[in-house]
């Protein structure tokens with residue numbers, strides 16, 4: 542499925558077609574990440590139930606811990 | 609020149625900036641902020657607060673100045689590192705010379721569930737200068753339980769982030785993330801360049817100035833993400849507090865309830881901190897350890913020595929111990945048992 546992730550086109554092989562799977566495929570599961578899909582903020586507990594559609598614009602914001 | 613005209617001279621350019629003006633400047637002078645963490649972000653934050661004339665600035669940090677800090681921690685110099693001065697003490701010394709009219713409080717301690725509420729008591733705003741999520745969650749929970757605004761900032765590599773969290777108005781850190789796993793991305797593993805630190809801390813500082821000078825309507829209502837090397841910028845709308853949030857919705861403030869860990873690994877720094885010991889008489893321990901160790905350095909705050917095994921041991925007057933050169937808690941415990949006893 543083709544998705545637009547952080548402004549770039551990405552082709553991902555998905556089975557369950559959920560946001561949780563997208564984030565897992567990108568190696569970000571368990572990391573301090575929040576997603577924004579078409580302007581809606583989605584936190585980790587919402588990802589398994591959120592279905593992704595081709596062409597969706599997904600912004601993944603990875604929180605920065607240093608300082 | 610009277611004190612009033614002296615103030616006018618010092619802050620004249622800031623008061624000419626219409627959104628602050630004389631009224632805003634007066635409010636700044638009557639304000640108190642607490643900066644937790646006096647590393648890269650914290651030193652930039654303190655510099656801005658003190659020069660801008662925020663009346664009272666409390667600085668809290670558990671660490672001392674080392675040569676590797678000098679690349680980006682703007683208030684420290686080679687003499688501070690040679691003296692192994694606590695960062696809060698070195699910062700206070702420098703800031704006093706910059707603005708002697710500000711009340712500066714240097715608190716040399718580790719922030720824990722046991723002391724965090726006291727540290728943020730009576731302050732108008734808390735600025736995040738910490739280097740790990742564990743402490744940030746603790747600050748977030750403490751601030752939201754006491755309804756104190758918390759200005760988050762983080763920087764690593766060339767990436768940075770900042771947001772203003774206001775209890776009852778905006779979401780908090782826990783509204784967005786639950787995990788404290790930084791995935792190995794810390795300043796001690798992937799490095800950091802100094803411009804991102806200045807930029808992030810300056811974004812935090814300007815939000816503090818807006819809030820404290822009474823310009824609440826000017827607040828930036830987004831979570832800002834930057835990568836200044838790869839030229840990326842993204843501002844995500846903060847939105848509303850989340851009902852299922854352990855702070856905003858459920859009012860549980862989990863980090864305040866955590867048992868204080870006796871062993872704590874400092875994020876990827878190849879060092880282990882052990883707390884819970886009685887306060888150390890540093891002069892006495894200096895005498896005791898001298899025959900066995902080398903390169904000892906002692907000041908009013910700490911005793912540092914290189915062990916024959918290769919690791920470095922740091923004893924703090926308040927009872928904390930640091931074993932540097934290992935990330936293995938068992939190894940740290942062994943060395944502490946060998947030289948300090950239990």
Ligand SMILES: [Zn+2]
Nearest residue numbers: 780783853856
């Ligand atoms: Zn929240």
